[in-house]
Amino acid sequence: MKKSLMYRFIPAVLCPILAMGLTACGEKVAQSAEKEPSVVTAEVPEQKEYSQEAKESIEWLRQDMALEENIAGAVAYLGYRAQDDKTPLTDWMKLYNMNLIEMMPFLLEIPEENILGPGYGNVYCIVPRDETTSLAVNYVTWKTTGTESHAEASEILYRSEYAEPVLVFVNTQGNAAEPDIEINLVANNGAEATWYPQVDEYHDPILPMNENRELLLMDFWYYGVVTGLEFPENLNEYSWWSVPTEDQIAFCNWVNNEWSIFMYQDNADPPYAGTVELYDISDMNYDLVYTGFWCMEGDCLRLEISDYNGYVVSGSFPVLMQPEGYSLHVDQDRETGVCPPFSEEGMTSADLWQAYG
Incomplete structure (x- = not known):
């Protein structure tokens, strides 16, 4: 109580100073209020300015x-x-x-x-x-x-x-x-x-x-990886990829999300390099759907295959192999537009990767 009374008797000469101080405090409060949104946005760091x-x-x-x-x-x-x-x-x-x-x-x-x-x-x-x-x-x-x-x-x-x-x-x-x-x-x-x-x-x-x-x-x-629409007419344009040899793609299990392909080098009649088997793995099972023959024909993978109902797929499909050898890019037949069975519906190309086994 004594302190309260004492403050009441502060000389009047100090009142202007106090008024100025209160004004300054008011300005600081206002500035603080103005800056408050920046405290919120500070939680969201400014993103790097990419091109x-x-x-x-x-x-x-x-x-x-x-x-x-x-x-x-x-x-x-x-x-x-x-x-x-x-x-x-x-x-x-x-x-x-x-x-x-x-x-x-x-x-x-x-x-x-x-x-x-x-x-x-x-x-x-x-x-x-x-x-x-x-x-x-x-x-x-x-x-x-x-x-x-x-x-x-x-x-x-x-x-x-x-x-x-x-x-x-x-x-x-x-x-x-x-x-x-x-x-x-x-x-x-x-x-x-x-x-x-x-x-x-x-x-x-x-x-x-x-x-x-x-x-x-x-x-x-x-x-x-190049897309089907970008598949090169001139392979030199994508020189970091190359046309695989028959030895490079044989005896490998090539897969995508729905298909598994095995190409063997066995006693197939020329010009074929061997037999091929295509399995449907979309339901997590290996269901043999197509069998037939394969070979490399220039820069194309030649397939002559059929299912058990006699449906035949025949075509020469441009193919490129990634430098490390574990990925293939296969395009539709240049002349007929036929796509291999392992291409997704509506797509003109397919990517295959080596899998275990």
């Missing part, structure tokens, strides 16, 4: 992801970068992924702060499903309990509720099944994925699946 071409490629990729509700993000394996490789990263990516970069130019514009890891090892690009997808990238160490190993996060490399594309360098701890990186994605639609980046012997990412065996991440490396 228009790069923005369009990201948007294109995200539109494809939006077609599948369970997809939380897209990934591409870009290759292995040696520890002593001093090539600028953008030049290194151009050397090994030029065709993909032409389709996805944002790869060369990912900012330095979004390039994660030691700068060597297996290189992956991770693209969140949309602008409201959260992404966490952690270093992990692997612990063994009994007969099982599990990963424990040891360091946060990246974390954002509004994630941008990132490049991640991944190494193993002497075990290819124990990478030192953990990827966690949670999309706004509820799709989520936890992934420990690995590739198989054909350099394809081993992607996580849900209980219904649906992929949770999309591999966009194949955007670098």
Whole structure:
């Protein structure tokens, strides 16, 4: 009470000063109120300003992801970068992924702060499903309990509720099944994925699946594969791919989502190199549908096959093989427009990959 009375008897000469102070305080409150929206927007970090071409490629990729509700993000394996490789990263990516970069130019514009890891090892690009997808990238160490190993996060490399594309360098701890990186994605639609980046012997990412065996991440490396409409009249235009030999495609199990193809080199009569079997695997079973003969005919895969009802498919289908030899691109017959059975309905080309077995 004494303090209250004392304040009432402050000399009048101080009143103007107090009034000025109150005015200043009022201005500060007003300024604070004006700035309040920036506190909210601060939770949404300013996105890297990509070129228009790069923005369009990201948007294109995200539109494809939006077609599948369970997809939380897209990934591409870009290759292995040696520890002593001093090539600028953008030049290194151009050397090994030029065709993909032409389709996805944002790869060369990912900012330095979004390039994660030691700068060597297996290189992956991770693209969140949309602008409201959260992404966490952690270093992990692997612990063994009994007969099982599990990963424990040891360091946060990246974390954002509004994630941008990132490049991640991944190494193993002497075990290819124990990478030192953990990827966690949670999309706004509820799709989520936890992934420990690995590739198989054909350099394809081993992607996580849900209980219904649906992929949770999309591999966009194949955007670098020419489409049926772009299939070259002049093969030199795509010199990084080449026409395979019969030896390169024989005795391999070539697959896509619905078909499995086996081509053998056996006692078929010339000009055929051997017999071929086409299995329908769409229902997770191997149902033999077509049998017949095959050979390479110039830059074409020649097929003469029929089903058990006598329906015949005959054609010479232009074919290219990816440099590492684990992917084929097969186009429709140039003269007749006939497509091989393993082409999807409405498509003029098909991609096949080597599978185990």
